Amino acid sequence: MNSPFADSAVNLALTREEKVDIYRLMVRTRRLEQAAILEYSAGQMGGWLSVQIGQESIAAGVRSLLGPGDHVIAGYRAIGHAVASGMSMEACLAELFGKASGCAKGKGGMMGMFHPAGRFWGGYSVAAAQTPLAAGLAFALKLRDEKGAVCCFLGDGAVNQGCFHEALNLAGLFDLPVIYIIENNGFGMWTSVKRASAYRDCLAKRAEGYAIDWDLIHGDDLYEIRAKTHVALQRVYRDGRPTVLEIATYRFYGQSIADANQRLYRTVEEIEERKLHHDPVVIWRDQLISEGVLDEELAQRISDEAKAESVAARAFAREADAPRLEDITRDVYWESDHDTPASRVGWHFFDA
Numbered sequence: 001m002n003s004p005f006a007d008s009a010v011n012l013a014l015t016r017e018e019k020v021d022i023y024r025l026m027v028r029t030r031r032l033e034q035a036a037i038l039e040y041s042a043g044q045m046g047g048w049l050s051v052q053i054g055q056e057s058i059a060a061g062v063r064s065l066l067g068p069g070d071h072v073i074a075g076y077r078a079i080g081h082a083v084a085s086g087m088s089m090e091a092c093l094a095e096l097f098g099k100a101s102g103c104a105k106g107k108g109g110m111m112g113m114f115h116p117a118g119r120f121w122g123g124y125s126v127a128a129a130q131t132p133l134a135a136g137l138a139f140a141l142k143l144r145d146e147k148g149a150v151c152c153f154l155g156d157g158a159v160n161q162g163c164f165h166e167a168l169n170l171a172g173l174f175d176l177p178v179i180y181i182i183e184n185n186g187f188g189m190w191t192s193v194k195r196a197s198a199y200r201d202c203l204a205k206r207a208e209g210y211a212i213d214w215d216l217i218h219g220d221d222l223y224e225i226r227a228k229t230h231v232a233l234q235r236v237y238r239d240g241r242p243t244v245l246e247i248a249t250y251r252f253y254g255q256s257i258a259d260a261n262q263r264l265y266r267t268v269e270e271i272e273e274r275k276l277h278h279d280p281v282v283i284w285r286d287q288l289i290s291e292g293v294l295d296e297e298l299a300q301r302i303s304d305e306a307k308a309e310s311v312a313a314r315a316f317a318r319e320a321d322a323p324r325l326e327d328i329t330r331d332v333y334w335e336s337d338h339d340t341p342a343s344r345v346g347w348h349f350f351d352a
Contacts, residue, residue, distance in 0.1 A: 069148030078123025085118030157188025219249035
């Protein structure tokens with residue numbers, strides 16, 4: 001794949017090691033999600049499991065541009081964003097297992113993908129719930145006069161929610177340093193985008209109604225993701241202005257792993273064609289091989305290492321301890337956990 005964006009300044013600045021690191025992150029994300037699918041299918045996990053297989057270039061590409069002052073928040077398809085933020089496979093799988101050593105102490109499961117150390121502020125199950133939170137994070141950066149951007153990921157099914165439009169209005173009105181990134185994989189909850197959304201050209205164009213710049217990106221091309229996201233980041237850093245980006249992508253699996261209808265609202269041929277010709281991991285691998293940055297031996301070693309890491313993480317999650325019953329009321333109110341004066345007043349503190 002010869003990307004017209006390979007020669008953009010931000011991509012020419014990539015070192016060989018950085019390119020390989022992006023590939024390693026994409027492979028690790030896929031291996032982790034494949035491991036999660038195996039455990040979920042074996043009945044080891046409860047609740048919800050939504051994977052990003054087929055969309056790995058987005059989290060890896062955007063995160064490769066972010067600095068220490070930048071923040072990320074996402075929707076429920078968030079495992080890739082969590083791993084990209086630096087969360088370990090062990091912490092991620094343990095959370096999916098509901099174990100105390102999970103990233104949210106086993107209390108959040110699929111919706112507990114928080115990694116504050118990597119400035120990742122969670123994946124949210126309610127469609128578009130993260131979008132006003134992203135506006136709030138961006139407003140905090142603005143009030144504190146801190147250089148940084150908030151990258152908020154959402155699915156195409158979230159763009160019709162009222163809170164997203166309210167967040168866009170605030171972002172455009174107050175010049176908030178936020179980038180809303182629509183991961184348009186073609187389908188919301190068992191419904192195609194064209195059946196769910198009224199729009200012209202693309203979903204991101206709706207940003208014009210809020211005086212916000214926008215762009216459309218092909219998710220197969222990691223160089224394009226980086227080049228156009230870089231422009232949006234510079235707009236934030238330089239002008240303090242928001243952007244809406246739409247990345248055209250595709251999920252190889254269903255709305256969730258329990259989606260038994262995924263082959264009813266799209267054909268088997270369509271899914272296989274995307275896997276065969278639009279796999280972002282394969283495309284980036286082939287790109288690096290064509291550049292002489294990667295060879296088959298190194299690619300296989302990266303894959304083997306990621307597989308071994310995922311196997312170890314599965315064992316860790318299986319053997320980890322469950323949360324203690326006495327901790328069920330902890331991590332609900334910060335005040336009560338830290339025995340502050342505020343924790344001793346108010347109707348919600350029954351033990352005061």
